[in-house]
Amino acid sequence: xxxxxxxxxxxxxxxxxxxxxxxxxxxxxxxxxxxxxxxxxxxxxxxxxxxxxxxxxxxxxxxxxxxxxxxxxxxxxxxxxxxxxxxxxxxxxxxxxxxxxxxxxxxxxxxxxxxxxxxxxxxxxxxxxxxxxxxxxxxxxxxxxxxxxxxxxxxxxxxxxxxxxxxxxxxxxxxxxxxxxxxxxxxxxxxxxxxxxxxxxxxxxxxxxxxxxxxxxxxxxxxxxxxxxxxxxxxxxxxxxxxxxxxxxxxxxxxxxxxxxxxxxxxxxxxxxxxxxxxxxxxxxxxxxxxxxxxxxxxxxxxxxxxxxxxxxxxxxxxxxxxxxxxxxxxxxxxxxxxxxxx
Amino acid sequence: xxxxxxxxxxxxxxxxxxxxxxxxxxxxxxxxxxxxxxxxxxxxxxxxxxxxxxxxxxxxxxxxxxxxxxxxxxxxxxxxxxxxxxxxxxxxxxxxxxxxxxxxxxxxxxxxxxxxxxxxxxxxxxxxxxxxxxxxxxxxxxxxxxxxxxxxxxxxxxxxxxxxxxxxxxxxxxxxxxxxxxxxxxxxxxxxxxxxxxxxxxxxxxxxxxxxxxxxxxxxxxxxxxxxxxxxxxxxxxxxxxxxxxxxxxxxxxxxxxxxxxxxxxxxxxxxxxxxxxxxxxxxxxxxxxxxxxxxxxxxxxxxxxxxxxxxxxxxxxxxxxxxxxxxxxxx
Numbered sequence: 001x002x003x004x005x006x007x008x009x010x011x012x013x014x015x016x017x018x019x020x021x022x023x024x025x026x027x028x029x030x031x032x033x034x035x036x037x038x039x040x041x042x043x044x045x046x047x048x049x050x051x052x053x054x055x056x057x058x059x060x061x062x063x064x065x066x067x068x069x070x071x072x073x074x075x076x077x078x079x080x081x082x083x084x085x086x087x088x089x090x091x092x093x094x095x096x097x098x099x100x101x102x103x104x105x106x107x108x109x110x111x112x113x114x115x116x117x118x119x120x121x122x123x124x125x126x127x128x129x130x131x132x133x134x135x136x137x138x139x140x141x142x143x144x145x146x147x148x149x150x151x152x153x154x155x156x157x158x159x160x161x162x163x164x165x166x167x168x169x170x171x172x173x174x175x176x177x178x179x180x181x182x183x184x185x186x187x188x189x190x191x192x193x194x195x196x197x198x199x200x201x202x203x204x205x206x207x208x209x210x211x212x213x214x215x216x217x218x219x220x221x222x223x224x225x226x227x228x229x230x231x232x233x234x235x236x237x238x239x240x241x242x243x244x245x246x247x248x249x250x251x252x253x254x255x256x257x258x259x260x261x262x263x264x265x266x267x268x269x270x271x272x273x274x275x276x277x278x279x280x281x282x283x284x285x286x287x288x289x290x291x292x293x294x295x296x297x298x299x300x301x302x303x304x305x306x307x308x309x310x311x312x313x314x315x316x317x318x319x320x321x322x323x324x325x326x327x328x329x330x331x332x333x334x335x336x337x338x339x340x341x342x343x
Numbered sequence: 344x345x346x347x348x349x350x351x352x353x354x355x356x357x358x359x360x361x362x363x364x365x366x367x368x369x370x371x372x373x374x375x376x377x378x379x380x381x382x383x384x385x386x387x388x389x390x391x392x393x394x395x396x397x398x399x400x401x402x403x404x405x406x407x408x409x410x411x412x413x414x415x416x417x418x419x420x421x422x423x424x425x426x427x428x429x430x431x432x433x434x435x436x437x438x439x440x441x442x443x444x445x446x447x448x449x450x451x452x453x454x455x456x457x458x459x460x461x462x463x464x465x466x467x468x469x470x471x472x473x474x475x476x477x478x479x480x481x482x483x484x485x486x487x488x489x490x491x492x493x494x495x496x497x498x499x500x501x502x503x504x505x506x507x508x509x510x511x512x513x514x515x516x517x518x519x520x521x522x523x524x525x526x527x528x529x530x531x532x533x534x535x536x537x538x539x540x541x542x543x544x545x546x547x548x549x550x551x552x553x554x555x556x557x558x559x560x561x562x563x564x565x566x567x568x569x570x571x572x573x574x575x576x577x578x579x580x581x582x583x584x585x586x587x588x589x590x591x592x593x594x595x596x597x598x599x600x601x602x603x604x605x606x607x608x609x610x611x612x613x614x615x616x617x618x619x620x621x622x623x624x625x626x627x628x629x630x631x632x633x634x635x636x637x638x639x640x641x642x643x644x645x646x647x648x649x650x651x652x653x654x655x656x657x658x659x660x661x662x663x664x665x666x667x668x669x670x671x672x673x674x675x
Binding site for chain 2: 234235236237238250251254256259262278280281282292293295296297298299
């Protein structure tokens with residue numbers, strides 16, 4: 001399953017090679033052109049059967065994780081976060097380190113040894129370390145290097161009624177959507193761009209749209225986004241809800257969505273009886289924000305599959321939502337292939 | 344000028360929804376410039392052709408506002424911010440939507456002012472339930488402050504002086520400048536309040552030789568006010584720096600020279616926070632010498648922003664004085 005292959009691969013900000021290689025293999029027979037730019041963005045182009053409008057689809061290859069920063073005398077490893085990570089989710093997790101996927105565990109002090117005051121607060125990042133079972137520094141250095149990336153050791157699987165669980169849904173889900181769309185019969189010229197370093201500041205997307213020729217007329221970014229329909233949240237705090245369909249962004253911290261695109265997507269959803277929702281919070285930035293400010297500006301928005309528990313070792317997604325993101329986007333692209341897109 | 348200030352500050356235009364401001368400005372500039380167009384992002388660009396180098400002025404059309412995120416079953420609207428507000432200034436305020444629906448903001452009754460945040464605030468549009476509310480507004484609709492702009496002598500109070508007053512200055516200047524040695528672009532930009540976005544793409548397209556933003560700046564002249572040099576009524580404020588830009592020395596000194604030679608009352612402004620369109624313009628392509636003409640304004644980002652008309656007029660004179668000089672001489 002594509003989602004399983006993509007989400008179990010390791011792809012940290014700046015160390016996206018494994019994911020990029022995997023995607024290259026998946027799409028090489030589906031596209032007319034493919035290249036990797038200076039920052040590592042994988043840019044693919046499918047000519048289509050008509051001249052335009054030209055559409056750029058984007059999803060980021062990187063996931064949040066850790067980087068090894070120091071190897072101690074006793075063989076334990078210090079690390080720093082790559083992207084936004086809640087330190088409370090780290091303790092006692094299994095991880096995989098570097099290109100050789102060396103297994104490790106994030107250590108924690110057993111409850112027996114904690115003072116009562118220590119139990120009240122989250123353990124700060126600076127007190128956490130990774131244990132790979134090395135007896136000293138020399139043995140550790142044979143297995144890992146400073147600068148190695150660390151991902152959570154999480155297997156993908158189906159769960160419950162039509163749901164899946166796994167890591168890196170933000171944003172391998174978006175990557176999977178792009179790959180599936182490349183397999184569909186879409187007549188307009190299509191860029192599928194797999195970006196780098198989104199989690200550390202939308203960096204790949206800042207340059208990804210700059211030298212596309214022909215230039216895109218509009219851009220859609222795809223995300224696995226926060227579903228906050230969980231206990232402890234009031235309904236008016238929900239960002240998106242699992243099972244309620246694709247979430248269309250109106251605004252986030254990087255973007256005010258283009259109204260023509262949003263209106264067009266909503267019309268297509270209503271015409272085809274596809275459930276949809278709006279992403280109802282304005283926090284978080286996306287690749288669409290950076291793409292929209294490229295050169296003279298590119299109209300853009302984001303379509304997301306709601307995912308619970310993102311930026312943690314495990315997330316959950318509803319497969320109907322995921323499939324609907326693909327179907328809705330395909331139908332929207334067919335609509336503008338016929339009817340055009342006015343900026 | 345008072346009439347124009349009143350009309351332009353009362354027009355609806357939160358970030359991303361600037362088209363009514365565009366229409367007003369277009370009508371004012373008709374016949375005064377050589378061409379006008381709206382670009383992909385929605386910026387209005389008014390071009391007064393001249394033989395020399397390109398100078399771009401930018402004032403932003405958008406105002407801070409709110410966006411509906413959720414409709415309660417009782418018909419109340421939950422919302423998020425567009426741009427920076429202080430939540431404790433919001434209770435009791437009136438807002439208006441693009442379609443004319445009005446509402447007022449209130450909060451959960453057990454909330455202390457210093458605990459107020461967006462989660463505890465709501466808009467009441469007088470709908471009796473969710474269905475009626477949904478017939479009036481939709482999730483994703485935005486609204487802005489709804490106040491009358493008023494004058495006491497030379498002082499005017501209203502919402503959205505930030506930055507419609509900058510737009511007024513560019514309109515007045517464009518109406519008065521009949522010819523210039525420079526190629527002038529008056530840009531009325533979008534989405535400044537959410538990150539200087541319109542200025543970024545318009546500067547890329549125009550690629551000017553010099554960039555000048557016009558925007559409001561807070562003053563330090565209120566009781567127990569911030570330690571700021573700028574005073575209301577002390578003239579146009581020539582920016583030295585803020586969080587987004589250090590004014591290019593050539594541009595800053597050009598402004599000072601023009602002010603001194605033309606007897607325009609000016610003050611220097613150093614701001615530790617905040618940003619203007621110049622922050623985006625000066626980092627375009629290989630870099631563009633840029634500065635900012637600031638309009639002193641009390642209570643910035645509140646529903647009652649106050650400006651002094653003499654300061655506004657001084658800003659108009661400074662723009663006119665700048666475009667009268669060939670900027671090629673300044674940049675050499």
